[in-house]
Amino acid sequence: MAPLIDRVPPCRHLVPAIVNHAHESNVKTLTTNGALSPPGGKLVADVRIVPEAPAEPYLRIVPLGGCSEIGRNMTVIETNDDIVVVDCGLMFPDEEMFGVDIVISDFSYVRERVEKVRGLLVTHGHEDHIGGIPYFLREFPQVPVIGTALSLALVKAKFREHKVGDVELRTVQPGEVVTLGGVQAEFVHMTHSLAGACSLAISTPLGLIFHTGDFKFDQTPLDGRPADFAAIARYGSQGVLCLLSDSTNAERAGHTPSERTVTEAFSNIFARAAGRIIVASFASNVPRIQQVVDQALRFSRKVAFLGRSLQNVVHFATELGYLHLPQEHVIRIEDVDSYPPEEVVIMTTGSQGEPMSALTRMSLREHPKAKIVPGDTVVISATPIPGNEKSVSKTINNLYRLGAHVFHGAGAHVSGHGSQEELLLMLNLVRPKYFIPVHGEYRMLVSHARLAERAGVAPENAFVVENGDVVEFTASEAGKIGKTYGGNVLVDGSGVGDVGAAVLRDRRLLSSDGIVMIVVSIDAEDSRVVAGPDVMTKGVFYVPESDELLEDLRTAADEALAACSVEGMGDAQTVRERLRESISRLVYERTKRRPVIVPVVMEV
Structure with missing residues (x-):
């Protein structure tokens, strides 16, 4: 089998930008006004390359979530004059994201082009497709949200909790076409594990995009309404520029059983x-x-x-x-x-x-x-x-x-996502020129791209993308042409984006090695020690059996304070740093652990 190829045409006027982005955790934080902010207050350089838009007609597809992961599905479809957003979901945190409630997509690409945004189309009402909408609408309340009745009812149910004000919710029926600037979208009835699920046939000046949403081809659905095969085949006959298709079960052979x-x-x-x-x-x-x-x-x-x-x-x-x-x-x-x-x-x-x-x-x-x-x-x-x-x-x-x-396990549940035979049937019905697998971990996307090759898609026309990749189509060529913000935005309680890499690192340390606090009071005028040092620990060692070590920690703190006095360095910040270094060194020598060291110096 031929290898998957990303066709990358020569980039026009590449504009590198520094992104405050943490490599090790793929996390970027936002300030309260929505501006980019470095995680933990430190700048971690990452290069974002997004070419300027060409003068000729173009179409860009930019996944902001759901590629190389399960969850937070969100895709931007952009033309010269318009942007349509498909879904805006959430993802649950992994075990390394201590204290984080949910994960949503980074809206920076939308924010930078907000004047072009015509609408947010909802394929169905699962959390991984609608869970981020309240956060999206807080920032872009002018954008209409369009979907079937149950999908929008589930979206609206979140508004009170998230204090979302007046926004436009536009209810459509399967088979209905909506016009958004120079873009039209038909909601095509689809079978899934939730009523009201639809695929989207999005007509743009450059060609038609078919986005499956989550789907399986259930021939005996409980509501008696199988997928609208006629509409799918009709679009396939008319010609589809690009198919974006659900990859969740791309590694599973056969058919997904009926509900x-x-x-x-x-x-x-x-x-x-x-x-x-x-x-x-x-x-x-x-x-x-x-x-x-x-x-x-x-x-x-x-x-x-x-x-x-x-x-x-x-x-x-x-x-x-x-x-x-x-x-x-x-x-x-x-x-x-x-x-x-x-x-x-x-x-x-x-x-x-x-x-x-x-x-x-x-x-x-x-x-x-x-x-x-x-x-x-x-x-x-x-x-x-x-x-x-x-x-x-x-x-x-x-x-x-x-x-x-x-x-x-088996019998008590069936998947709501199509397996390989259904994915192949979708490919054969739509017959796209280009193919982008979405909604899945990277290995699932690769498996789906290989299925597309079996269905007749040219290897160089199957793009395996990750969040933030920019795929551009013009009349003469198509390919990945750049990278935008595609990282995680973490939601912790009422805070959106204020937990970054540094905070997660501290939480990991607290969970594994505990915390040591040293409290000392110094005279604000002559820097004399007025009270302390007192040493308190949590999660480092069993205190009743560590009296000797605690006494040694107090001695080390006394020596650090004395050294500061002799050297004439009595300001609070210097004292804190000396205490941190001294206590950290001693704890590691005696326990081989690296707890979080918190010196508290009070000037009185």
Whole structure:
């Protein structure tokens, strides 16, 4: 097989810019006014090369998330006069991002061209496609958000929490075409694990872009509405310049099973369960919610929903007609214990082992409203997202310890993403000239590009991209022509982007080696030591058995203070540095550890 090739035409007027960007963690921070700020206050040089736009008609595709990773999907499609953004998702932090809540994309490329932005198109309402929208709208409230009814209902549900003001939400039906400046986009009905999912056929002056969004070709979907093959084939016949396609299951051979296969598995589980049944799934998996409700009705069980996000989805999906739920069969979670165990189903969140999710807290006996009891049947109806395997395994072990019967893995869940045969079918229907695999880790993107070659895409026309790569099309050529900001923006509590590489490094040190604090008070006039030094430690060593070391640390601090006095260097900053060096050296010599050293010098 021929190697994948990136055609890079000669760059016009390359403009290098210094980006305040941390190589080791791919993290850039933002100041409160949105300006670029170096992580931890230090400048780490990285070269950004974005050529000036050509005078001739051009089209640029710039992934800002979702390439070489699972999550925070976001793509910019730019022409001479217009920009359309496709999705704006979030990603959950990895285990090295201590204290970080979520990760979103860097909006710098959009910010620098904001006058061209015509709209944000939403393919569907999963968190990895809409979770970043509130942060996007805080900065760009004038940009309309366009999607199907359930997608926008899930977006709107976030506005109160994030204090998003008045913005334009434009609801469309599958098959509807919207005009955004000189760009038109049709929402093409697609099957996925969430109702209202659509692909996008985006017409530009230079040609048509087909973005699949998340998809699989489910021939027997629960709602009876398979993908709009006719529309996909119609665009393929008209000619597609470039296809952007979901790569999640590009390494998986065959077809992804239909959602209906889960119904049979659920039926068997419900028939055998003697006690309560607890089903954990993604909150947004409306087909799965419907399957649980249907089985509950069949076996005369009441249903309770646990978890705010799940309750929101149930409310909106029922209101919009995507979920059929007889209200007389729904009970409050507080009333579950009033019913015999064999008459209750609890549907909950926590299928990914998230620390604060309902199922995880139940497995630890920490949930105030629901407890696991011996004889409960727990069904985990989701596949662990890469990186969550340990958390899920820990939750399952804890459930077993509490006496629950646990079903997970094959049968209890099917993927919402197409496997290789479906990806090949999409390629053969669309028949693109160029191909960009998206939504997947790098190896998945490479596997998908190889599938495209098998489907007839020329090797040099398949671009395996990473976040921030700029792919440009003109009438005569196409290729990667530059790189923009594609790093992570970390959200920690109410802070957006104020946690950078330096903060993460300190948090890693605190988690592994602990902290040593030295507190001393000095006279502001003559620099005499008024009180201290006092030494306090956390997470460094077992204090009751370390009296000698603590005394040695105080002695080392006294000696450092005396040296400062003799040398006439009594300002607080100098004293802090001397204390840090002295204590750090002694701790390492005695323990081979490098804790965070915090000298506190108070001038009185």
